[in-house]
Amino acid sequence: MKKIILVFLMISLVGCAYSGTVQPRLSDYGFQKENLPLRTLSVCVISEGSWPKERIEATLSDLSSSLTEQVGVSLRVDRWIDHPIPSFVPIQGLQSLVEIIGKEHQKYDLVIGFSSRGVVSNAVEVVSWTAWLGAIDDSYRKFIIIKFLDQRVLMHEICHAFVFDRRHSMNGVMSAAIVKLPLLPILFNFPEYVSEEDRQEILQNKWRNFNEKPLIPERYQADTVQLPKAD
Numbered sequence: 593m594k595k596i597i598l599v600f601l602m603i604s605l606v607g608c609a610y611s612g613t614v615q616p617r618l619s620d621y622g623f624q625k626e627n628l629p630l631r632t633l634s635v636c637v638i639s640e641g642s643w644p645k646e647r648i649e650a651t652l653s654d655l656s657s658s659l660t661e662q663v664g665v666s667l668r669v670d671r672w673i674d675h676p677i678p679s680f681v682p683i684q685g686l687q688s689l690v691e692i693i694g695k696e697h698q699k700y701d702l703v704i705g706f707s708s709r710g711v712v713s714n715a716v717e718v719v720s721w722t723a724w725l726g727a728i729d730d731s732y733r734k735f736i737i738i739k740f741l742d743q744r745v746l747m748h749e750i751c752h753a754f755v756f757d758r759r760h761s762m763n764g765v766m767s768a769a770i771v772k773l774p775l776l777p778i779l780f781n782f783p784e785y786v787s788e789e790d791r792q793e794i795l796q797n798k799w800r801n802f803n804e805k806p807l808i809p810e811r812y813q814a815d816t817v818q819l820p821k822a823d
Protein backbone atom coordinates (compact mmCIF):
# COMPACT_ATOMS: atom_id res chain seq x y z
CA MET A 593 0.00 0.00 0.00
CA LYS A 594 2.80 2.34 0.95
CA LYS A 595 4.54 1.67 -2.36
CA ILE A 596 1.43 2.55 -4.35
CA ILE A 597 1.13 5.83 -2.48
CA LEU A 598 4.81 6.56 -3.12
CA VAL A 599 4.47 5.87 -6.85
CA PHE A 600 1.39 8.08 -6.99
CA LEU A 601 3.24 10.84 -5.12
CA MET A 602 6.17 10.62 -7.51
CA ILE A 603 3.93 10.76 -10.58
CA SER A 604 2.10 13.80 -9.25
CA LEU A 605 5.38 15.55 -8.39
CA VAL A 606 6.66 14.93 -11.91
CA GLY A 607 3.38 16.10 -13.43
CA CYS A 608 3.49 19.35 -11.43
CA ALA A 609 7.08 20.05 -12.32
CA TYR A 610 6.25 20.04 -16.03
CA SER A 611 3.44 22.58 -16.07
CA GLY A 612 3.59 26.35 -15.70
CA THR A 613 7.19 26.99 -16.76
CA VAL A 614 8.49 29.80 -18.95
CA GLN A 615 9.38 27.40 -21.78
CA PRO A 616 6.57 28.41 -24.19
CA ARG A 617 7.45 32.12 -23.86
CA LEU A 618 11.20 31.93 -24.52
CA SER A 619 10.95 33.31 -28.06
CA ASP A 620 8.52 36.19 -27.20
CA TYR A 621 10.07 39.59 -27.85
CA GLY A 622 8.57 41.09 -24.66
CA PHE A 623 9.88 38.19 -22.58
CA GLN A 624 13.40 38.55 -23.95
CA LYS A 625 13.33 42.30 -23.32
CA GLU A 626 12.46 41.74 -19.65
CA ASN A 627 15.68 39.71 -19.30
CA LEU A 628 17.85 42.72 -20.15
CA PRO A 629 20.31 43.96 -19.11
CA LEU A 630 22.24 40.73 -18.82
CA ARG A 631 24.03 40.03 -15.54
CA THR A 632 27.21 37.95 -15.60
CA LEU A 633 27.99 36.14 -12.35
CA SER A 634 31.63 35.63 -11.39
CA VAL A 635 32.08 32.00 -10.31
CA CYS A 636 34.83 30.26 -8.37
CA VAL A 637 34.82 26.48 -8.87
CA ILE A 638 36.25 24.12 -6.26
CA SER A 639 36.57 20.61 -7.68
CA GLU A 640 37.39 17.45 -5.78
CA GLY A 641 38.13 15.64 -9.04
CA SER A 642 34.96 13.50 -9.05
CA TRP A 643 34.31 14.47 -12.68
CA PRO A 644 36.67 15.54 -15.50
CA LYS A 645 37.21 19.30 -15.66
CA GLU A 646 35.79 19.37 -19.22
CA ARG A 647 32.52 17.81 -18.07
CA ILE A 648 32.03 20.36 -15.30
CA GLU A 649 32.91 23.20 -17.68
CA ALA A 650 30.48 21.90 -20.33
CA THR A 651 27.66 21.61 -17.76
CA LEU A 652 28.32 25.17 -16.52
CA SER A 653 28.42 26.47 -20.08
CA ASP A 654 25.08 24.82 -21.02
CA LEU A 655 23.57 26.11 -17.80
CA SER A 656 24.80 29.62 -18.52
CA SER A 657 23.10 29.61 -21.95
CA SER A 658 19.86 28.33 -20.46
CA LEU A 659 19.82 30.89 -17.64
CA THR A 660 20.59 33.69 -20.12
CA GLU A 661 17.57 32.66 -22.16
CA GLN A 662 15.23 32.45 -19.17
CA VAL A 663 16.29 35.26 -16.83
CA GLY A 664 19.23 37.08 -18.43
CA VAL A 665 21.87 35.71 -16.04
CA SER A 666 25.10 34.17 -17.33
CA LEU A 667 28.03 32.49 -15.57
CA ARG A 668 31.74 33.14 -15.99
CA VAL A 669 34.27 30.87 -14.29
CA ASP A 670 37.01 33.22 -13.01
CA ARG A 671 38.86 30.77 -10.82
CA TRP A 672 39.33 27.01 -10.62
CA ILE A 673 40.63 25.32 -7.45
CA ASP A 674 41.38 21.59 -7.26
CA HIS A 675 40.92 20.62 -3.62
CA PRO A 676 39.29 17.84 -1.55
CA ILE A 677 35.93 18.85 -0.03
CA PRO A 678 35.46 16.86 3.18
CA SER A 679 31.76 16.36 3.93
CA PHE A 680 29.22 13.88 5.20
CA VAL A 681 26.18 16.11 5.15
CA PRO A 682 25.52 19.18 2.98
CA ILE A 683 26.25 21.70 5.73
CA GLN A 684 29.75 20.26 6.26
CA GLY A 685 30.45 20.47 2.55
CA LEU A 686 29.31 24.09 2.45
CA GLN A 687 31.46 25.02 5.46
CA SER A 688 34.42 23.23 3.82
CA LEU A 689 34.05 25.49 0.79
CA VAL A 690 34.21 28.52 3.09
CA GLU A 691 37.41 27.21 4.72
CA ILE A 692 39.04 26.50 1.34
CA ILE A 693 38.31 29.87 -0.26
CA GLY A 694 38.61 31.99 2.92
CA LYS A 695 38.30 35.78 2.57
CA GLU A 696 38.88 35.49 -1.16
CA HIS A 697 35.21 34.58 -1.49
CA GLN A 698 34.45 38.28 -1.66
CA LYS A 699 35.90 38.44 -5.17
CA TYR A 700 33.24 36.11 -6.55
CA ASP A 701 29.47 36.04 -6.71
CA LEU A 702 29.19 32.26 -6.39
CA VAL A 703 31.52 29.61 -5.00
CA ILE A 704 30.50 26.19 -6.37
CA GLY A 705 31.99 22.93 -5.06
CA PHE A 706 31.78 19.64 -6.97
CA SER A 707 32.08 16.41 -4.98
CA SER A 708 30.28 13.12 -5.70
CA ARG A 709 31.44 11.24 -2.56
CA GLY A 710 31.34 7.45 -2.17
CA VAL A 711 28.82 4.93 -3.42
CA VAL A 712 28.30 3.59 0.11
CA SER A 713 27.39 6.93 1.65
CA ASN A 714 25.03 7.59 -1.26
CA ALA A 715 23.36 4.21 -0.71
CA VAL A 716 22.98 4.89 3.03
CA GLU A 717 21.33 8.22 2.27
CA VAL A 718 18.86 6.67 -0.16
CA VAL A 719 17.86 4.02 2.38
CA SER A 720 17.55 6.52 5.23
CA TRP A 721 15.62 9.05 3.10
CA THR A 722 18.25 11.73 3.63
CA ALA A 723 19.43 11.81 0.01
CA TRP A 724 20.48 15.11 -1.50
CA LEU A 725 21.91 16.05 -4.87
CA GLY A 726 22.98 19.61 -4.22
CA ALA A 727 22.76 22.32 -1.56
CA ILE A 728 23.23 26.07 -1.06
CA ASP A 729 23.99 27.93 2.17
CA ASP A 730 21.17 29.92 3.79
CA SER A 731 23.40 32.69 5.18
CA TYR A 732 24.52 34.34 1.94
CA ARG A 733 23.04 32.01 -0.68
CA LYS A 734 26.39 32.07 -2.45
CA PHE A 735 28.12 28.76 -1.54
CA ILE A 736 26.81 25.75 -3.47
CA ILE A 737 27.81 22.11 -3.25
CA ILE A 738 26.93 19.73 -6.07
CA LYS A 739 26.95 16.00 -5.43
CA PHE A 740 25.16 14.97 -8.62
CA LEU A 741 26.50 16.63 -11.77
CA ASP A 742 23.40 17.64 -13.69
CA GLN A 743 22.37 20.94 -15.23
CA ARG A 744 18.99 20.90 -13.51
CA VAL A 745 20.44 20.31 -10.06
CA LEU A 746 22.85 23.21 -10.61
CA MET A 747 20.10 25.44 -11.94
CA HIS A 748 17.91 24.57 -8.96
CA GLU A 749 20.63 25.68 -6.53
CA ILE A 750 21.45 28.87 -8.45
CA CYS A 751 17.74 29.82 -8.47
CA HIS A 752 17.84 29.56 -4.64
CA ALA A 753 20.42 32.38 -4.79
CA PHE A 754 17.65 34.68 -6.09
CA VAL A 755 14.42 33.27 -4.60
CA PHE A 756 13.96 33.95 -0.88
CA ASP A 757 10.17 33.99 -0.39
CA ARG A 758 9.74 30.24 -0.45
CA ARG A 759 11.82 27.14 -0.15
CA HIS A 760 10.51 25.30 -3.20
CA SER A 761 7.87 25.61 -5.88
CA MET A 762 5.31 23.23 -7.29
CA ASN A 763 6.45 23.85 -10.86
CA GLY A 764 9.64 23.83 -12.87
CA VAL A 765 13.25 23.48 -11.87
CA MET A 766 12.58 24.81 -8.35
CA SER A 767 10.43 21.76 -7.44
CA ALA A 768 11.75 19.94 -4.39
CA ALA A 769 11.80 16.64 -6.28
CA ILE A 770 14.72 17.77 -8.40
CA VAL A 771 17.14 17.75 -5.50
CA LYS A 772 15.47 15.30 -3.14
CA LEU A 773 14.89 12.16 -5.17
CA PRO A 774 18.02 10.59 -6.62
CA LEU A 775 17.89 9.61 -10.29
CA LEU A 776 14.50 11.25 -10.78
CA PRO A 777 15.94 14.13 -12.82
CA ILE A 778 17.39 11.66 -15.31
CA LEU A 779 14.69 9.01 -15.23
CA PHE A 780 11.83 11.40 -15.87
CA ASN A 781 13.66 13.96 -17.96
CA PHE A 782 12.77 16.74 -15.55
CA PRO A 783 12.30 20.23 -16.99
CA GLU A 784 15.17 22.67 -16.93
CA TYR A 785 12.92 25.71 -16.91
CA VAL A 786 11.85 28.03 -14.12
CA SER A 787 8.18 28.67 -13.32
CA GLU A 788 6.65 32.08 -14.14
CA GLU A 789 6.42 32.84 -10.42
CA ASP A 790 10.07 31.99 -9.73
CA ARG A 791 11.21 34.00 -12.76
CA GLN A 792 9.50 37.11 -11.39
CA GLU A 793 11.39 36.86 -8.10
CA ILE A 794 14.68 36.06 -9.84
CA LEU A 795 14.31 39.19 -11.99
CA GLN A 796 13.48 41.22 -8.86
CA ASN A 797 16.63 40.07 -7.04
CA LYS A 798 18.82 39.76 -10.11
CA TRP A 799 21.21 42.56 -9.12
CA ARG A 800 21.72 41.49 -5.50
CA ASN A 801 25.14 41.91 -3.88
CA PHE A 802 26.50 38.45 -3.03
CA ASN A 803 28.63 39.82 -0.19
CA GLU A 804 25.54 40.96 1.67
CA LYS A 805 23.13 38.68 3.48
CA PRO A 806 19.79 38.58 1.68
CA LEU A 807 16.57 38.83 3.67
CA ILE A 808 15.67 35.18 4.12
CA PRO A 809 12.71 34.30 6.37
CA GLU A 810 13.99 32.61 9.56
CA ARG A 811 12.11 29.38 8.88
CA TYR A 812 14.19 28.86 5.72
CA GLN A 813 17.56 29.42 7.39
CA ALA A 814 18.52 25.77 7.85
CA ASP A 815 22.04 25.52 6.38
CA THR A 816 24.00 28.47 7.71
CA VAL A 817 27.78 28.93 7.33
CA GLN A 818 30.31 30.95 9.32
CA LEU A 819 32.34 33.27 7.14
CA PRO A 820 35.80 34.59 8.04
CA LYS A 821 35.64 38.20 9.23
CA ALA A 822 36.32 40.78 6.50
CA ASP A 823 39.39 43.07 6.89
Ligand SMILES: [Zn+2]
Binds near residue numbers: 748752759760768771
Ligand atom coordinates in the same frame (compact mmCIF):
# COMPACT_ATOMS: atom_id res chain seq x y z
ZN1 LIG B 1 16.15 23.33 -3.13
